[in-house]
Structures are given as structure tokens and as C-alpha cells.
Amino acid sequence: MPYILSLDEGTTSARAALYDQQGRCLGMESVPVACRYPQPGWVEQDALEIWAAQLEAARRVMARTRVPATDVVAAGLTNQRETTLVWERDTGKPVAPVIVWQCRRTADFCAELARGPCAAEITRKTGLVIDAYFSASKIRWILDHVAGAREKARDGELLFGTVDTWLVWNLTQGAAHVTDLSNASRTMLMNLAGGEWDADLLSWFEVPRTMLPRIVPSSSQAGTISPEWLGAEIPIAGIAGDQQAALAGQACFRAGLSKNTYGTGCFALLHTGAHVPVSAHRLLATRASSPNRTAQYAIEGSVFVAGAAIQWLRDKVGLIRQASDSQGMAESVPDTGGVYFVPAFVGLGAPHWDAEARGVLTGITGSTSKEHVVRAALESIAYQTRELVEAMEADAGEAMSELRADGGASVNDFLMQFQADILGRPIVRPADVETTALGAAYLAGLATGFWKSVAEVESFWRVERRFEPRMSTETREALFQGWKSAVARCRYPR
Ligand code: ADP
Numbered sequence: 001m002p003y004i005l006s007l008d009e010g011t012t013s014a015r016a017a018l019y020d021q022q023g024r025c026l027g028m029e030s031v032p033v034a035c036r037y038p039q040p041g042w043v044e045q046d047a048l049e050i051w052a053a054q055l056e057a058a059r060r061v062m063a064r065t066r067v068p069a070t071d072v073v074a075a076g077l078t079n080q081r082e083t084t085l086v087w088e089r090d091t092g093k094p095v096a097p098v099i100v101w102q103c104r105r106t107a108d109f110c111a112e113l114a115r116g117p118c119a120a121e122i123t124r125k126t127g128l129v130i131d132a133y134f135s136a137s138k139i140r141w142i143l144d145h146v147a148g149a150r151e152k153a154r155d156g157e158l159l160f161g162t163v164d165t166w167l168v169w170n171l172t173q174g175a176a177h178v179t180d181l182s183n184a185s186r187t188m189l190m191n192l193a194g195g196e197w198d199a200d201l202l203s204w205f206e207v208p209r210t211m212l213p214r215i216v217p218s219s220s221q222a223g224t225i226s227p228e229w230l231g232a233e234i235p236i237a238g239i240a241g242d243q244q245a246a247l248a249g250q251a252c253f254r255a256g257l258s259k260n261t262y263g264t265g266c267f268a269l270l271h272t273g274a275h276v277p278v279s280a281h282r283l284l285a286t287r288a289s290s291p292n293r294t295a296q297y298a299i300e301g302s303v304f305v306a307g308a309a310i311q312w313l314r315d316k317v318g319l320i321r322q323a324s325d326s327q328g329m330a331e332s333v334p335d336t337g338g339v340y341f342v343p344a345f346v347g348l349g350a351p352h353w354d355a356e357a358r359g360v361l362t363g364i365t366g367s368t369s370k371e372h373v374v375r376a377a378l379e380s381i382a383y384q385t386r387e388l389v390e391a392m393e394a395d396a397g398e399a400m401s402e403l404r405a406d407g408g409a410s411v412n413d414f415l416m417q418f419q420a421d422i423l424g425r426p427i428v429r430p431a432d433v434e435t436t437a438l439g440a441a442y443l444a445g446l447a448t449g450f451w452k453s454v455a456e457v458e459s460f461w462r463v464e465r466r467f468e469p470r471m472s473t474e475t476r477e478a479l480f481q482g483w484k485s486a487v488a489r490c491r492y493p494r
Contacts (some may be wrong), residue, residue, distance in 0.1 A: 127285025238443025249435030
């Protein structure tokens with residue numbers, strides 16, 4: 001039986017899964033990856049640990065499912081985006097710790113750049129809002145702070161990669177130094193429409209071209225896994241950043257289709273087809289992972305704290321014992337009793353982009369109970385998503401018909417129903433919510449003829465549950481107005 005192997009390297013773990021011809025998952029294995037926080041706002045990982053964890057996860061899933069490597073026709077790869085690695089071309093030795101996407105060490109440099117003369121041009125070329133989040137300023141930081149790195153990079157001795165590049169380079173034993181269009185569009189060094197590294201961006205960020213990987217389509221053969229690793233040669237035929245892979249895993253291959261991933265944060269993407277989106281609402285324009293050679297785009301918005309607010313109630317406040325308790329508690333009260341919780345723990349993301357905002361809990365009275373607070377935390381996820389969706393619709397110039405949900409918190413039925421209510425749009429939850437790994441498998445399977453067409457892949461997508469809006473327009477808008485007032489209270493200056 002032929003299978004597709006999917007490798008999914010996230011921020012907290014590396015996972016591997018196998019899929020059969022019907023798009024069914026045979027098994028998934030996960031190996032944790034540690035994060036280090038050497039200074040406030042800094043987040044680092046170890047490049048060799050990431051590689052070892054990903055290889056271990058792949059070996060485990062092959063062993064568990066007893067699938068011989070010779071039955072694996074292709075591998076797809078998806079990864080945490082923007083995270084930055086620099087290593088020696090000759091030895092493969094990393095020259096610095098991995099700078100993780102969340103790391104704020106280049107925030108001051110980026111703030112200065114955003115005030116400077118090139119700011120508008122950077123956003124126009126890349127579709128991105130200038131921020132420490134993206135790779136470019138992180139590469140610059142490594143070249144400026146590691147002794148001799150800038151000279152070595154100029155002499156062609158160092159290589160840059162996001163996590164996909166690093167893993168493919170290791171899987172191919174240095175034969176392929178590549179990244180795909182969706183990952184490259186998050187570096188802030190690629191011209192979004194052209195799909196190529198941009199000379200002006202390279203010069204503004206002082207990044208030598210020789211260290212950059214070759215950009216390849218998301219669904220194409222990018223290299224071959226060396227037989228040493230899994231026992232046979234396996235073509236790597238799909239690569240995509242995690243959110244773009246999730247968009248593919250939700251079978252959103254056409255303009256107008258959208259998904260929201262409810263995890264630690266929320267990531268909403270709206271496919272815009274071949275149209276290059278330009279956001280007037282401070283959302284990001286990005287490459288979608290195209291299943292063919294045509295250029296495909298998406299508008300993206302993110303919420304920094306979503307499921308993390310539930311984690312905070314569990315770990316820091318002790319209002320719940322486990323995340324799933326939140327559903328029953330929220331449903332035990334008819335509403336929040338006027339309480340709003342804005343979890344702006346690390347500022348507010350799109351469309352506000354206010355790094356100085358901090359969390360607030362408003363509307364508390366003597367009768368406020370912990371159930372009200374837990375419900376307010378879940379509702380905050382839905383309100384923040386509505387803000388993203390409104391901005392996306394304004395940019396796209398049309399209304400979304402429905403939103404496809406996935407991610408760890410999408411199992412919460414209360415949250416999904418409240419989301420449908422507050423958006424006034426249906427929320428659709430698919431049977432397979434592991435959309436990231438699935439999307440990478442789709443891209444690899446389509447590139448190799450394992451699946452014949454996008455239509456075939458679309459036919460695998462099954463609705464598990466559809467949540468229809470039930471709230472009156474009046475109530476919906478009154479609640480949302482209340483949310484806006486609460487958000488105003490958390491903005492800086494307070
Ligand atoms: P990530 O991939 O971002 O690490 P996951 O998709 O695994 O996150 O989702 C984990 C998040 O979802 C956690 O922040 C957790 O608090 C939240 N979560 C998990 N289960 C539930 C639930 N039943 N209700 C609400 N939130 C949940």
C-alpha cells in the first residue's frame with residue numbers, strides 16, 4: 001500500500017504522520033522540543049534538537065504503523081514559520097541558537113525601521129507589517145552579534161534557513177538548500193508578487209544573497225530524503241508554513257474560502273486566489289501554498305492570546321483544572337453578567353497592533369462568579385476572531401460565507417456556537433482537525449500524482465459539525481459594542 005509521510009515541526013513539538021490514499025491518518029507521533037527564555041522577551045531553541053526530534057518522530061510513526069519506507073511515495077513538510085537559523089555550509093554546525101518567531105530581541109530595530117524612509121516600501125513589497133516577528137531582522141541580529149559571522153556570510157560560508165530549510169537540508173544531507181514560497185513570504189526578504197528574493201530588502205536588512213535558500217513551489221519535488229534516515233529514498237514533494245498548510249488541510253484551495261485555527265493564539269486565513277491582496281486594515285498579505293505552479297495568495301490575521309487565556313485561568317489563577325472544564329462552566333451561566341475579559345497579555349495583534357496594551361477584566365460586580373470569568377475568557381476568543389474577520393472582509397470587499405475551524409480549542413462546542421453567534425456566520429468543524437500535517441501531505445501527494453487533482457483532495461474533507469448562528473442581530477451587536485469598550489480600556493495609555 002502506498003502512503004504519504006507528513007512531517008510537522010511546530011513550536012513545542014515535532015510530529016510525523018502517515019496518510020493513505022483516502023487521506024486517512026494511520027498514526028501520528030510527537031516528540032517535544034524545548035524553548036529557552038534567556039532574557040525577558042527572548043525565545044530560543046536548539047537547531048540540533050529540532051532536527052533530532054523531527055527525525056525521531058518520523059522513525060517512530062514508521063515503526064508504530066509498520067509501514068516500510070519503500071511504501072512511502074513522498075513526504076510533505078510543514079513548520080513553525082519565521083523562526084530563524086544560520087549554520088555553516090561545510091559542517092552543518094549552527095552558529096547561534098535558533099531565534100524563534102515569538103522572540104522580541106529585534107523590536108527596537110524594527111520600530112526604528114517602521115519610522116524610517118523605507119517602511120512603506122517594505123510593506124508594499126512584502127505584504128507584511130514591519131515587526132520583529134519576521135525573519136529578516138533576526139538574520140541581521142545573528143550577523144551583527146556572532147563574531148565573524150558577517151564576513152563568513154559574505155564569503156558564502158554560512159547558510160540561512162527557516163525551519164523547513166533546515167530540516168530539508170538535513171534530510172537530504174546537505175544536497176538541497178531550499179524553502180517554499182509560503183515560508184519565504186514570511187521572511188520579509190521576498191517580493192510577495194514576484195516570488196523572488198528582493199535586492200532592496202536584502203540591502204536594507206544587510207543580508208548577503210549567498211546565504212539564502214532557493215525558493216521552490218510548495219507542491220513540487222524539492223529534494224530526496226537520504227536512505228540513511230528512514231531506510232529508503234523518499235522524495236520531499238510538499239513544503240508549506242504551518243498556517244498555509246492548515247489552509248490546504250481545510251481544503252481551502254479557492255478564493256473566498258477561509259479557516260481559523262484556535263490554538264495558543266488564533267490564525268485566520270482567507271484565500272484570495274491569484275489576486276495579490278493589499279490590506280488597508282493592517283492584516284498581512286501572504287502566499288498560500290499553491291497545489292500547482294500558479295501563484296496563490298491569502299490575507300492573514302492573528303490573535304496573540306486565544307487558548308492561552310484558558311491556559312492562564314488553569315495555571316496561574318486556578319479557576320479550572322483542565323482546559324475542557326471551561327465548556328461546562330461557561331454553559332452553566334446564561335451570559336457573563338456584563339463581564340468582559342480582554343487577554344492582551346502581550347499587547348494586541350491585528351488589526352490593532354498595540355504592543356503596549358495589557359489585559360483587562362471589566363464589568364465586575366459583587367455577583368460576578370468564576371463561571372462568568374471563564375465564560376468571558378472563551379467569549380474573548382470569539383470577539384477577537386470577529387475583529388479579524390471584519391478586517392478581512394473589508395480588505396477582500398466581500399463577506400465570508402462560513403469559517404472553517406481547527407486547532408486544540410476548536411473542540412469546545414460552547415466556543416464554536418458563540419463564535420457562530422457573534423459572527424452571524426456558520427462555523428464548520430471538520431472531522432480531521434489535524435489540518436497542518438494533512439495539508440503538507442496533500443501538497444506532497446498532489447505533486448507526485450498520488451492524488452490526481454485538487455477535487456480528489458477536496459472530496460476527503462468531511463464536516464464533523466456545523467454551528468449555525470442563533471443569536472438575534474440586536475443582541476450580537478450590543479455584545480460586540482461592549483467588547484469594543486473593553487478593548488478601549490486596555491489600550492495604551494491607560
Ligand atoms: P498550539 O498548536 O498553538 O500549541 P493547540 O492547537 O494544541 O495549540 O491548542 C492548545 C490550546 O487550546 C491551549 O492554549 C489550550 O488552553 C486550548 N484548549 C485546549 N482544549 C480546550 C478546550 N476544550 N476549550 C478551550 N480551550 C482549549
